[in-house]
Amino acid sequence: xxxxxxxPLVEITDTDAESRLVDIDATLEGVATVTLxxxxxxxxxxAELIAALHEAFETLQGAEGVRVVFLRGAGGTFSAGxxxxxxxxxxxxxxxxNRDDAMQLARMLKSxxxxxxxxxxxxxxxxxxxxxxxxxxxxxxxxxxDAKFSFSEVRLGLIAATISPYVVxxxxxxxxxxxxxxxxxxxxxHAEKIxxxxxxxxxxxxLEAARDRIGAEMMACAPEAVAESKKLVEDVAYRPVDExxxxxxxxxxxxxVSPEGQEGVRAFLEKRKPYWLG
Numbered sequence: 001x002x003x004x005x006x007x008p009l010v011e012i013t014d015t016d017a018e019s020r021l022v023d024i025d026a027t028l029e030g031v032a033t034v035t036l037x038x039x040x041x042x043x044x045x046x047a048e049l050i051a052a053l054h055e056a057f058e059t060l061q062g063a064e065g066v067r068v069v070f071l072r073g074a075g076g077t078f079s080a081g082x083x084x085x086x087x088x089x090x091x092x093x094x095x096x097x098n099r100d101d102a103m104q105l106a107r108m109l110k111s112x113x114x115x116x117x118x119x120x121x122x123x124x125x126x127x128x129x130x131x132x133x134x135x136x137x138x139x140x141x142x143x144x145x146d147a148k149f150s151f152s153e154v155r156l157g158l159i160a161a162t163i164s165p166y167v168v169x170x171x172x173x174x175x176x177x178x179x180x181x182x183x184x185x186x187x188x189x190h191a192e193k194i195x196x197x198x199x200x201x202x203x204x205x206x207l208e209a210a211r212d213r214i215g216a217e218m219m220a221c222a223p224e225a226v227a228e229s230k231k232l233v234e235d236v237a238y239r240p241v242d243e244x245x246x247x248x249x250x251x252x253x254x255x256x257v258s259p260e261g262q263e264g265v266r267a268f269l270e271k272r273k274p275y276w277l278g
Contacts, residue, residue, distance in 0.1 A: 021052040023074075024059070030067035030223075031215040032060060032117075039075025044083040045130050047101070050108045057111035067226075068218040069115055070211055071138060072122040076204070078147070079131025087156075105130065106162040112137045113166065116227030118218055122207050123147045123188075123197070132196070133163025136170040139230065140198040142210045143188040149196065152183040169237070171195045222260040222276050 026032040034056050036043035043049075060069055073079050090098055112119065112134065121127075121135040123143040128150045135141045135149075151160045151167070160167065160180050168176045171194045179186070191197040201210050218226075232251060236244045255261045260276075267274040 021049045022056045024056055026063075026066065027215075029215070029219060030065045030117075031070070031218075032063070032066050032068070033070045033072065033211075034060070036071075036073045036079055039073070039077070041083055042075070042077040042080035042126070043073035043131070044080045044086075045105070046083040046086040047104065049083075050104050054104070054108040054111050057108065057115060060115050060117070061111065066117045067221075067223055068118045068120065068215055070120050070122055070215075071112070071134065073125070073131075075125075077125030078121070078123045078127040079134060080126055081129030081131050081152070102162055109133060109137050109162060109166060116230065117223065118214075118221075118226055118230075120211070120214055122211060123149075124204055124207060126150075129153055129160065130163055133160070133166055136163065136166040136196060140214070141191075141196060142199045142201060142207060142214075143191060143197045144203055144207055145188055145200055146203075147188045147191070147197075148185055149187075149191050150183060150185040151179050152185070154181060155183040167196075219277060222264055222274065224258070224260050225255065225264070228255060 020037055023035040023037050024032060025035070034053070036049065036053070038044065038046075038049055060066055090101065093101065118140070119138040121138040121141040123135055123141055124147055125144075126148045127135050127143075128148075129152060132149050132151060135143075151163075153160045164176070164180075167180075171179075175194045188197055188200050192200050199210065201207050228251070232248070236248065256265075260274075263274050263276075
């Protein structure tokens with residue numbers, strides 16, 4: 001059996017081929033949890049899982065009432081990267097076929113990135129290759145203290161291409177160059193130090209508690225303002241301040257006169273809860 005810590009490719013007998021690849025659970029309050037459900041392969045990517053995740057993320061983009069989305073893996077592992085059988089198939093494909101295949105992964109990641117609600121990766125076990133890319137594409141990542149990470153594509157003669165925009169955005173160019181070029185395995189403490197992880201918790205029970213806490217905290221945030229805040233960051237990142245001053249002024253002016261903006265400020269001044277708190 002392949003060691004998932006040293007190598008993100010996983011080769012394990014498929015004992016649960018009939019199970020759903022992705023589960024979505026949601027509460028009436030708008031807390032959604034997306035679970036990668038290939039525990040028998042440590043939630044490693046293949047074409048079918050990528051397609052199922054893409055569909056789930058696109059569904060959540062348009063779902064009314066969703067306030068926060070958690071992403072996790074079944075069976076105690078976030079995602080071990082690329083499935084070995086999937087990689088074997090790629091060897092015999094043409095460059096054009098491989099480009100089409102890679103675009104499916106790229107579109108899936110972009111569909112996660114485009115979810116208007118806050119997205120939070122709950123990482124335990126391992127997050128390797130594309131799995132670490134999933135965590136980077138979320139707005140926040142909470143990891144157990146014993147979680148392991150790696151961008152080990154270079155050790156296979158490959159590069160972390162489709163996940164690179166999200167990883168570089170999360171940890172910066174210098175850290176990304178070092179980790180992409182070495183393929184080293186690193187722990188949750190280092191992941192937090194470089195910005196890939198937002199918070200470290202002791203164990204799975206503490207991860208559940210963090211999910212509950214963050215879910216409750218997001219109920220205090222106006223959903224449209226959350227979506228606009230995420231888009232704001234994307235639009236102003238890495239642009240000179242002079243280029244974005246007028247645009248940022250227009251955006252806050254629009255938000256101030258919006259129903260949520262009006263309600264939020266009025267509720268604060270009137271010392272009451274805004275309507276989105278129920």
